[in-house]
Amino acid sequence: MLKTLIQKEIRAGIFSFRFAAVAALLIVVIPVSVFILANDAVRKADEYAARQAGIETYLKDYAHFNRLQGVIQPSLPPLPIQAFVRGTSSDANIGEFDNDPLPVLFPLIDLTFIISILLSLAALVLSYDAVSGEREEGTLKLQLANSLSRSSLILGKIIGGMAILVIPFFISIVLSLLVILLNPRLSWGAADGAALALVCTGAVVYIFVFLALGVFISARHRSSGASVMTALCAWVLLVLLIPNLSPYAASIIAPTPSRIKTSREIARLTDVDRDELGRNLQARKYDELVRIYPVLAERLTEEEAQARILRDPAYREAKSALTRAVQEAWDEANRIQGEKAETLEAELTRREEAQTRLAKIISMASPLSDFTYLATDLTSTGMRNERHFNRLAGEWGNAYREYRDGRIEAFQKEDPAIDWWNTPVNVGDMPRFRYTEEALGERIAGVLPDFAILLAMGLGLFAAAFAAFIRYDAR
Amino acid sequence: MIQTIIKKEIAANLLSYKFFVVILLVTILVFTSLFVMDRDFKNRLADYALTRPKPGEPIALLPPNPLSIFAHGLDEAMGRSFEISPIGIDVRTGQQSGNAVFGFFPAPDFVYIVKVVMSLVALLFGFDQINRERENGVLRLMLSNSVARSRILAGKWLGNFLSLSVPFLLVSLLGFAVINLDPRIRFGASGTGRFLLICVLALAYMALFLSLGILVSALTRRPASALVILLLIWAGAVFIVPNLGTLAARQAVSVPSVKALSERRQQIWTREILLAEIESRGAGGRGSRGAGKNHIEAINAETDKMEEDFRAKFDRLIGLSKGINRLSPAASFVYAATEFAGTGIGEERRLKEEVLRYKNSVLAGSGTDGPKSPAFVYQYRPVAEILAAGGLIDVAALALATALLVAAGMMAFLRYDVR
Numbered sequence: 001m002l003k004t005l006i007q008k009e010i011r012a013g014i015f016s017f018r019f020a021a022v023a024a025l026l027i028v029v030i031p032v033s034v035f036i037l038a039n040d041a042v043r044k045a046d047e048y049a050a051r052q053a054g055i056e057t058y059l060k061d062y063a064h065f066n067r068l069q070g071v072i073q074p075s076l077p078p079l080p081i082q083a084f085v086r087g088t089s090s091d092a093n094i095g096e097f098d099n100d101p102l103p104v105l106f107p108l109i110d111l112t113f114i115i116s117i118l119l120s121l122a123a124l125v126l127s128y129d130a131v132s133g134e135r136e137e138g139t140l141k142l143q144l145a146n147s148l149s150r151s152s153l154i155l156g157k158i159i160g161g162m163a164i165l166v167i168p169f170f171i172s173i174v175l176s177l178l179v180i181l182l183n184p185r186l187s188w189g190a191a192d193g194a195a196l197a198l199v200c201t202g203a204v205v206y207i208f209v210f211l212a213l214g215v216f217i218s219a220r221h222r223s224s225g226a227s228v229m230t231a232l233c234a235w236v237l238l239v240l241l242i243p244n245l246s247p248y249a250a251s252i253i254a255p256t257p258s259r260i261k262t263s264r265e266i267a268r269l270t271d272v273d274r275d276e277l278g279r280n281l282q283a284r285k286y287d288e289l290v291r292i293y294p295v296l297a298e299r300l301t302e303e304e305a306q307a308r309i310l311r312d313p314a315y316r317e318a319k320s321a322l323t324r325a326v327q328e329a330w331d332e333a334n335r336i337q338g339e340k341a342e343t344l345e346a347e348l349t350r351r352e353e354a355q356t357r358l359a360k361i362i363s364m365a366s367p368l369s370d371f372t373y374l375a376t377d378l379t380s381t382g383m384r385n386e387r388h389f390n391r392l393a394g395e396w397g398n399a400y401r402e403y404r405d406g407r408i409e410a411f412q413k414e415d416p417a418i419d420w421w422n423t424p425v426n427v428g429d430m431p432r433f434r435y436t437e438e439a440l441g442e443r444i445a446g447v448l449p450d451f452a453i454l455l456a457m458g459l460g461l462f463a464a465a466f467a468a469f470i471r472y473d474a475r
Numbered sequence: 476m477i478q479t480i481i482k483k484e485i486a487a488n489l490l491s492y493k494f495f496v497v498i499l500l501v502t503i504l505v506f507t508s509l510f511v512m513d514r515d516f517k518n519r520l521a522d523y524a525l526t527r528p529k530p531g532e533p534i535a536l537l538p539p540n541p542l543s544i545f546a547h548g549l550d551e552a553m554g555r556s557f558e559i560s561p562i563g564i565d566v567r568t569g570q571q572s573g574n575a576v577f578g579f580f581p582a583p584d585f586v587y588i589v590k591v592v593m594s595l596v597a598l599l600f601g602f603d604q605i606n607r608e609r610e611n612g613v614l615r616l617m618l619s620n621s622v623a624r625s626r627i628l629a630g631k632w633l634g635n636f637l638s639l640s641v642p643f644l645l646v647s648l649l650g651f652a653v654i655n656l657d658p659r660i661r662f663g664a665s666g667t668g669r670f671l672l673i674c675v676l677a678l679a680y681m682a683l684f685l686s687l688g689i690l691v692s693a694l695t696r697r698p699a700s701a702l703v704i705l706l707l708i709w710a711g712a713v714f715i716v717p718n719l720g721t722l723a724a725r726q727a728v729s730v731p732s733v734k735a736l737s738e739r740r741q742q743i744w745t746r747e748i749l750l751a752e753i754e755s756r757g758a759g760g761r762g763s764r765g766a767g768k769n770h771i772e773a774i775n776a777e778t779d780k781m782e783e784d785f786r787a788k789f790d791r792l793i794g795l796s797k798g799i800n801r802l803s804p805a806a807s808f809v810y811a812a813t814e815f816a817g818t819g820i821g822e823e824r825r826l827k828e829e830v831l832r833y834k835n836s837v838l839a840g841s842g843t844d845g846p847k848s849p850a851f852v853y854q855y856r857p858v859a860e861i862l863a864a865g866g867l868i869d870v871a872a873l874a875l876a877t878a879l880l881v882a883a884g885m886m887a888f889l890r891y892d893v894r
Contacts, residue, residue, distance in 0.1 A: 017700050017703060018699075022703075022707075032719075033719060033722075036719065036722050036723055037722070043726070043729075044732070047731070047735060054739070058742045058746065062745065062746045064745075068745075070745060071742055073738075075734065088575065093732075093734055093737065094551065094552055094555070094568055094572060095572070096566060096736075097557070097566050097737070097740075097827075098737055099552050101549050101820050102792075102793070102796065104549055104551070105548065105549070105813065105820065106717050106718045106721045106806070106809075107581060108722060109718040109722065113718070117710065117714055118710055121710060125703055125706060225492075225603075226492050229497070230496065232595065232599070233497075233500050236500065236591075236595070237500075240583075240591055241583060243579070243580040244580040244581060244582065244587070245511055245583050246580075247574050247577045247580070248511040248512070248514070251571075251574060252515075252518075256574075259567065259572060259573055260525075260556045260567045260568075260569060261525050264526070352574060356573075356574045356575050359576035363576060363579075363580075369580075376579075383576075422752045422756075424749065
């Protein structure tokens with residue numbers, strides 16, 4: 001009997017105007033968006049390659065260790081999966097003077113967006129009158145009078161509803177995949193395919209949540225007119241309000257210290273104050289050395305000093321000692337000020353992470369947020385990837401600093417008189433920042449809680465729908 | 476007769492479940508939004524008190540804009556601290572940059588509520604105006620009692636518009652008044668005027684969607700079909716067209732990414748500083764200030780040129796994307812509302828220009844470490860300038876679209892089979 005009911009639901013659904021409209025929307029909008037996003041991904045990949053080439057050109061002639069780290073800052077390369085999911089890999093670039101206003105006013109439309117907004121609405125539109133509509137038409141009491149069990153009726157509704165929603169969704173995904181695979185410039189890997197498949201699985205659970213919600217609301221109203229109003233209200237609150245309010249609520253409950261003030265403090269500590277401290281320490285060390293090497297007190301120009309180094313070993317020794325002492329002084333200044341800055345930074349980061357965690361938790365009351373985090377974390381475009389990227393950047397930073405310190409030491413041994421920090425050098429063998437995506441297994445492990453919450457919501461709403469329908473007056 | 480129909484529509488709405496749910500939803504949304512955005516504004520005000528530039532500091536930092544409570548727009552970008560230094564501008568971002576969740580979801584401000592929810596509500600008021608009354612048999616009763624079709628439609632439109640706009644205006648104005656009570660937030664005549672303009676825009680926006688709802692209602696036989704069609708059009712107009720349009724425009728106009736620009740900036744200044752140091756070492760001794768100054772000028776010249784090129788391309792991109800986006804009334808509404816509030820694209824662009832001008836004046840004025848830098852003062856564009864710069868087009872687009880939809884609705888209803 002259940003199979004017949006499911007078939008009936010599917011047939012009734014497929015031949016309805018609603019289904020045609022929803023299917024048309026999905027089958028048109030998803031592939032078109034993916035097509036445009038795929039072109040955009042290719043464009044971004046080209047631009048990224050051009051940026052890297054620009055950096056290499058700069059490095060050939062102007063690479064100097066004093067300021068090199070600013071030029072070779074790690075940046076996130078575009079990924080092929082961004083043809084489907086963009087997440088927070090937007091180009092707002094608000095940390096720099098050149099920020100882009102458009103993504104703030106008009107966020108990019110990607111698969112996550114379409115699924116979370118349109119598919120949830122579609123699920124509600126197809127299910128809001130599942131029970132109340134049949135009561136109005138009189139078919140509900142006919143079915144119940146012919147001893148069809150309530151449980152098989154409600155199961156039939158849910159399963160049938162899922163089938164007719166998932167079919168056009170999958171057709172649109174297949175069409176989109178064709179768009180991707182036919183694009184010769186996009187290299188799509190197995191891990192990307194797997195990530196997409198998992199996002200689609202998450203989408204199916206997400207659709208299930210809203211379908212169950214629609215059926216539940218329908219089973220709590222007598223007329224379809226009333227149930228559509230309640231359904232739309234619930235949708236507005238869950239999809240358009242709770243996620244958007246969550247970071248604001250978190251910032252009220254768990255405020256953070258002033259970013260601008262902290263940033264200025266850190267800049268002052270590591271720049272102006274560091275310079276002053278460095279000069280003082282350098283002066284002290286110089287005074288100490290002059291007592292040991294009185295020859296250092298003589299004032300010579302650069303050329304005269306160079307000449308004297310070559311012919312006078314004592315002077316060379318003195319100069320080396322001076323260079324080492326200067327290095328020590330500045331290292332000490334950097335260390336002291338660096339520690340102070342680190343303390344400030346650590347406190348700010350700690351409080352900001354706490355606020356972010358709180359915002360995330362609050363937002364997870366909405367299935368849209370759970371799905372968004374699931375999709376963006378699986379495709380390395382979300383908060384998880386930001387942490388991963390920062391970790392990689394930190395590791396690279398350490399490797400770079402080791403390399404730099406090693407090179408400077410080698411240079412200074414070779415020729416202690418030259419200011420190697422501000423001299424262009426060949427950095428052909430410098431460790432480059434290489435971004436690699438987090439392993440798929442780890443990403444999956446990271447999104448299991450989101451999956452679990454969505455599934456729990458869906459099952460909870462299904463149970464509620466079940467309970468409501470068992471008590472429903474079919475007359 | 477129209478008056479009677481208007482009264483009937485209002486009475487029918489007041490007694491309906493739909494009206495009750497919708498008004499409750501709107502009240503909750505508007506008050507929650509205003510409360511949250513107001514608290515956020517007060518936090519930013521407190522932050523500004525800690526970080527405002529002291530006299531003589533070469534820092535451009537805009538005080539928080541109270542109208543951002545209603546239209547958050549680009550307020551975060553505009554509220555950044557711009558510190559002028561000889562080699563460039565140090566930018567420091569505000570509180571929201573520290574919480575990644577802000578980046579996932581748009582701000583739930585008043586403009587967002589109107590753009591997304593009020594349009595849906597207007598559709599819900601209009602979608603069953605004609606077809607449900609046909610189903611009930613009321614329509615043929617009215618027409619057989621020789622009430623003109625045009626009167627019926629006009630009465631329905633006005634009755635529903637009043638049912639929609641009066642509660643909305645009450646809630647919005649009440650919210651505004653409550654916020655204005657706080658002595659820290661003084662809107663003044665200008666701010667109040669701009670808020671009222673935004674409300675008028677909102678009413679025009681809702682009128683458009685109401686007309687759309689009635690039009691589709693007059694083209695369908697059953698309310699359920701009308702609802703589905705309208706929800707799809709709504710999703711398309713509010714979510715898809717504005718966001719896809721921007722993306723499509725980027726494919727047509729090639730603009731370097733802002734990250735590329737920042738990287739170039741970094742390369743320019745480090746290169747010039749290095750060259751300055753090499754020169755000064757070659758000259759012997761501490762190095763001449765003249766050479767250093769040349770290189771600083773070179774940095775500024777090159778970055779200013781880069782900025783100009785970028786600005787020109789970016790303006791073309793904005794122009795094209797605005798052109799495409801304006802197909803959607805939601806985009807026109809957002810553009811106009813954010814510009815009136817002073818948090819729009821045009822205002823942000825002007826702020827950046829002023830910051831660059833400030834940078835040049837600070838650098839020109841600083842010969843020695845003696846004279847203090849002038850304070851940065853920013854005047855928001857007056858409403859007339861906003862209208863001239865494109866605001867009028869957005870307002871006209873909304874008005875024109877509404878007029879077309881009303882006319883189409885009238886034509887559809889005149890031909891509607893009421894049996």
